Amino acid sequence: MSSIKLTGNCRSTAINFLRIRDGLNLQFVRFRKPRFVPKAKTKIFKVRKPTPIDPVEYKQLKTWQTHYNTEMKSIMSFFRKHCFLIEERNQEAAKLAPFAERFAAICNKNDKWNNATAVLREAEWNQKEAMLSERMQRLVEQEEYERLEMKERAKVKVQKVQEDLDEYITEENLDSKLDSLLDNIVTYDYALYLDGTRKEASSVDERPAKQSSSL
Known part of the structure; x- marks a missing residue:
């Protein structure tokens, strides 16, 4: 009997195979079988037995759960009402306060924010200015160093030219x-052997005798 492994999204292909599954052994390499795959033969008659529950314990747990839900609902309702009262009280106080006082408070708050922002902006600008000044100083020093180095190289080259x-x-x-040049004629009419000896043209044929190695 042949065996076929189906992986990935291959539903249409699997359906075609299922039409002739009588002579095939389908093995799906997945964590869960697809819906169109029939139930395993070993699990056809397997029926899960429900977990036995103690009636007294179930009744007690049900009572505790009901009490817990009621208490949580009451607490959430109390907090919601308390927050709503605080918000309503603040709105009423804002409405009762004169417009001039509210406007002065808003302007004071805005001025404080502007002053704090100005301090931060001034500090940031000073930092950027210091960094820019330091960078310009490094560039000037590097340019001066390169100029002096170029001048020194040119001086050395001039001295060498003067010496030569x-x-x-x-x-x-x-x-x-x-x-x-005519008095000091250089001749290259010589030969070099593998051992490094040099022989002039007059004695090229006179090669040195080979030294016998002593065993």
Whole structure:
């Protein structure tokens, strides 16, 4: 008997398989079987027995639950009424107070808020100004350092050029340089062996004898 595993949202495919389920063994890899899957054969005749309840205990629990619900309802009603009375009292006091006093209180509250906001704004602006000044100072110092470093590099380069000036070939020392080159001819007609020995052209064929290794 073949076995098919159905995963994901494959309801239409499962229905097609259910039409020929007589010769198939359907296994659904899910936490709960879909609605269209029949009940398992091992649970067809399984009927859950209700949990036995003690009548005396049930009656007592029912009484306690009723008392609890009544007390909670009374407490919530009392708090709701108390809050409503406080709100109504405040509204009546606000209505009875003269408009000038209420306006003065509102203006005083607004002035306090404005003063506190001004202090915070001034402190924040001072902090930003200090940070900006510090940043500008760092930029100036970095620019000055880079300028001095560039000047120092240019000075070193000029000194090196001045030191090497005598070796340059100019119109004045052209003849002397040519004479020096002709007098000091460099020949590259030599050979180098693997051991690093150098042999001139006259003795290239005279290779050194190999040293026999002693065992």
